Amino acid sequence: MKICCLVKEVPDAAVQKRIDPETKRLDRSGEKNLNPFDTHALEEAMQIREGGAVQVDEIVAVTMGPESAQRALHKAVALGADRSVHLTDPALAGSDVNATGYALAQVLKAEQPDLVLLGQQSDDGECYTIGAVVADHLQMPSLTQVINIEVADGKLVCERQAEYGYDTVEVELPAVISVGDAINEPRYPSLKAIMGAKKKPLDTKAAADVGIDPSQVGEEGSKTRVLAINPPPAKEPGEIIEDEDTNETVEKIVAWLEERKLI
Amino acid sequence: MAVAPSEFPPPFDPADYVVPPTDPPEERLEAGIVIVGGGPAGLACANRIMQRLADEPELAEALGEIPVAVLEKGKVCGAHNVSGANMRPSAMRELFPDLDESEWPVYQKVEKDAVYLLTKRHAIPLKPPPPNFRNHGNYITSVSKLSRWLAEKAEEAGAYILTETVADKLIVEDRIVRGVRSGDKGRGRDGEELSNFEPGSDLIAKATVLAEGTIGHLTQCAVQYFGIEGDPPRWEIGVKEIWEVPKPLDRVIHTMNWPLRKSPKYNEFGGGFIYPMGEDKLCIGFVVGLDTTDATFSCHDALQQLKTHPFIRKILEGGKRVGWGAKTIPSGGYWSMPRKLAVPGMVMAGDCVSMVNVPYLKGIHYAMHAGIYAADAIVDALKEDPESVNFSAYEEKVRNSVIEKDLYKARNVRQYGDKGFFAFGAIANAWLLSGGVLPPGHKRTEPDADVEVFEGNARDSYPEPDGEYIFDKLSSVYLSGNATRDDAPNHVRVQQRVPREVALSWVSMCPAQVYEIPEDQLESNSPVVDVHVTASNCVQCGAITAKGGRFTPPEGGDGPLYQET
Amino acid sequence: MAGILVYALHDDEGNFNKNSLGAISEAARLAGEIGGEAAALVVGDVSDDAAASLGNYGAKRVFRAKSVPEGLAQPIVDAMAKVIKDEGFNYALFGGGLLGFEIGAGLTARLNAGVTMEVTAVKAQDGKLVAERPVLQDSAVVDVGYVSDPGIIIGRLNAWSPQETGGGAAEVVDVDVELSPWSTKARMVKRGEQRGADVNIEDADILVGGGRGLGDKDAFKLVEDLAEVLGGAVAATRAVVDAGWYPYSAQIGQTGKTVAPRLYLACGISGAIQHKVGMQNSENIVAINKDPNAPIFEFCDLGIVGDLHKIVPKLTEAIKAKKG
DSSP: OEEEEEOOEEEOTTSOOOBOTTTOSBOOOSOEEEOHHHHHHHHHHHHHHHHOSSOOOEEEEEEEOSGGGHHHHHHHHHTTOSEEEEEOOGGGTTOOHHHHHHHHHHHHHHHOOSEEEEESBOTTSOBSOHHHHHHHHHTOOEEEEEEEEEEETTEEEEEEEETTEEEEEEEESSEEEEEOGGGOOOOOOOHHHHHHGGGSOEEEEOGGGGTOOGGGSHHHHOSEEEEEEEOOOOOOOOEEEEOSSHHHHHHHHHHHHHHTTOO | OOBOGGGSOOSOOGGGGEEOOOSOGGGOEEEEEEEEOOSHHHHHHHHHHHHHHTTOHHHHHHTOSOSEEEEOSSSSTTTTOOOOOEEOTHHHHHHOTTSOGGGSSEEEEOOOEEEEEEOSSOEEEOSSOOGGGOOTTOEEEOHHHHHHHHHHHHHHTTOEEETTOOEEEEEEETTEEEEEEEOOEEEOTTSOEEEEEEOOOEEEEEEEEEOOOTTOHHHHHHHHHTTOOOSOOOEEEEEEEEEEOSSOOOSEEEEEETTSOOSTTTOOOEEEEEEEETTTEEEEEEEEETTOOBTTOOHHHHHHHHTTSHHHHHHHTTOEEEEEEEEEEEOOHHHHSOSOSEETTEEEOGGGGTOOBTTTTBOHHHHHHHHHHHHHHHHHHHHHOTTOOOOHHHHHHHHTSHHHHHHHHTTTTGGGGGGOHHHHHHHHHHHHHTTTOOSOSOOOOOOGGGSOBBOOSGGGGOOOOOSSSSOOHHHHHHHTTOOOOTTOOOOEEOOSEEEHHHHHHHHHHOTTOOEEOOHHHHHTTOSEEEOEEOGGGOOOOOHHHHTTSEEOOOOTTOSOOOSOO | OOEEEEEOOBOTTSOBOHHHHHHHHHHHHHHHHHSSEEEEEEESSOOHHHHHGGGGGTOSEEEEETTSOSSOHHHHHHHHHHHHHHHTOSEEEEOSSHHHHHHHHHHHHHHTOEEEEEEOEEEEETTEEEEEEEETTTTEEEEEEESSSOEEEEEOTTOSOOOOOOOOOOEEEEOOOOOOGGGGSEEEEEEEEOOOSSOOTTTOSEEEEEOGGGOSGGGHHHHHHHHHHHTOEEEEOHHHHHTTSSOGGGBBSTTSBOOOOSEEEEESOOOOHHHHHHHTTOSEEEEEESOTTOGGGGTOSEEEESOHHHHHHHHHHHHHHHHO
16 A cells, blocks of 8 residues: 655744735745644554554655755654655745645646545644545545544545544545544654655656646636735724622623523 | 752752663664754854865765764754844854855844943943943844754755754763763653653764753763863853834943842842844843842843833834743853863863853854864864774863953953942953953852842832733743643752742742742742742743752753744 | 525534524625525435525525435535536535535535635625635734635634524425545445543533632532533633643643634633633633733633632523523
């Protein structure tokens, strides 16, 4: 079985973020890190390999991003991926969700994986969607919010969180699975793995190398435009009650809750 | 009631951190040269080694796949660095002679200097500024920014920068340093192994460079092991904020006196600084010795108090706080340096061996010079004999350099800080006028923790946080980018039950609110109290080691993510 | 017919999801502004009456794909794509929720469209829809426009409340959907299993949080009792979890969980930033704290300055009485 893990480099959660007023996009110039949710995907790939239910021949980390995204790949490899693929091309800059998903699908088509794993959301705002977009372009079944995977005979039995509780779903391979952070506890890379990361094969691919149609990606190929950035709507200051007569105070609270249909 | 924190030593034994190899030989990792610490000293060393190796192909081969490995406990190099700073350019010029200064990671060259004596309401300029405050010709930089830049350069040149990696133990065999052991990851609050526990590894090298900075964990353990201690180390603590301001600042400012108290009873030695950072930012900070006697004295709050001065308000007007950081500065100077800077297999450079000139507030260029000397000494020695462990040439280089010269001149100044403002002023003048000949002799430094503390009333003057101009510690910790996991093992070693005064001194000293006394014990005035430690708040400033406890390395990657401090 | 198609999720008993109803109401409002109709799509065995009832929220027509199973995204993508193409809808709207994201995303790929998610508001501008979404931990809001038809809008949880518009019964139109080959490769084995014991606080509609102000571990009983009568779950601040008063799984804040329930009732919580970032998106924040200067009073909707040990038990009683 070949597993591809889609990973993404995102601004470190601890860095104060801001929007670049020029491009109206997230200012990504600060510290970057491997998307924490993707570490769960990598861990899951490792657990499937170590679990023994199926033979995993290769775990490949795949990312789309500028040159600095290589760091995310080094980290992914330190966490267990055997090699990595870096899709990078100026033509891809400014791609929206659909364009990104399409581009990633093209890279994945070249790899022909049996299973694609990724974190279901990222720290920079894109959430729960990339997996489904990639899957549709690849014409593979997909699930998100998955918190448990069992592998058996070319099929996956997944548990996932949904509106009404937990669903158990059987999925045929090849498939695209987006995992939630409840799925596992990612391991720490050993010093040996970190030191050896740069030596693992890293293939760099441009858009043309994987047959990406340039009109479908980048700023030009994106179907949404950010029109404006505004400060958040001013929140009405709350009502403050000083408790003197507790019975009265409690009545007021109950009335307030009722008014808003909270009880 | 006055008590010395040193009477309650922490449950810590430095001998635990100097060990033989743990892993079997086939599992030990190897690098040519291991550098502990990704700050200016360590990275200057890494850069210099790679520069030399470009001309020494045989040695490069002998050093193996990983010629230089820099171990950095922060998320990135620079994540744990805090400074002023007005850097002297000599070291940058020595390391990158062909690089134009327009490419240096600095904000600007210092044009104007000003020193103000503050009283509660006034700011009296001292003209001309005393010589130790004259920075014309120096460059304003941030060590956090500088380290990131140096790391990038080192990596481009082929060094391996291993971030989120702690050097936990020193590996020594037959009294020769063989490398370091990295820290474990995945332990719980009480040190138990969690499901994703990953033990550290032995990293063996031909040469080890300790460039750990002010905390100097392995350095102190090594110095004790090899019996080469100088005077006891001591520290100041600095807290700094970065502000975006509408009005650019046109000068480097240092302040003296207020809000510190002049009486020798309080032993408050230090001052404030305000440095421009380009057109739209500046930094404002406060530095105080950790040998203060009032257990309620808090450097973070003194900085907040400083900001209430009308002169300062004018400078910060219309601005917004965008950064915060805190760290200790080694203040022992010349006499606190270990008697030897090199032992078989290892050398030590920078803040971890007190290479800081406190009266002049200079340390960065000394650290970088030392890193360069270390690189040269090691390369020269290994070039002749790849199995050599004799790096004593490093010591010679340091002793013949500006490091020795400048630190020797300032050797007896800081120790008189406990004489109070006026007496100290007189001594400082004598020192300046005599060009460092006075004060004479060897004025021994005393450990900060030996100073007795009492419950005074410093806290009565601290302003209340308002979240806009005056800030509390917790929101500051948040701003530092500290995202340490809450169940991380407790890396702070202190006695859990101590006299009230000692506990209070830790509570006040700590800029990150790591220490707390249970409210009921605080209110009931019990003479002996419990100390509760919230280790995940820790921004790794190192102050607790000065004040009677002990900072041990936490998990790699924990702590703040300073950007421009 | 130009307009907005809304996906209406329902459970196995045929009850429609509140967020879907909210989305239909919103679509009706927007269709009124830009012209066109608001319509809904349902899948599975939905009765005529149930489907038609969506008209009460403003749906003019309800497309029903009986043979498409509910609960898995990809077959529903097939259904929505077909109806959008056949009928020419300009926008697809989803009312927040996990399945909505998945379907919206798959639909985006299928129709090569633009998508905006976590949308908190939609406005009409020059005959087109512009979606607003918060970014950077809610410190800014961006306006996003669509370059081509259709545009996909996925709402944030609880962005829109159901409004009955008195529109009368909707016309129910049955559609036959051919499923893509990959849509049949996932099979629902068991749907909607409740896992009572460890309620995931991230899913709770109502949370009652306890902080330092509780004073000691035993006082958490007050929080638990109040949570029970409100039908909610218990959350805790980092400080009390650290002190061992409550387990880490309930922790909200900087390195704990982030929640956005309809109601967050904070008892003895100061509202320091490490906790604030974990719950500031709650729809309604009520705070009880004896310190009038506690930061939480600056961002709560209702703040009570008083002793929680007195107030909380009485509040619990009063709510129990109301609920009868």
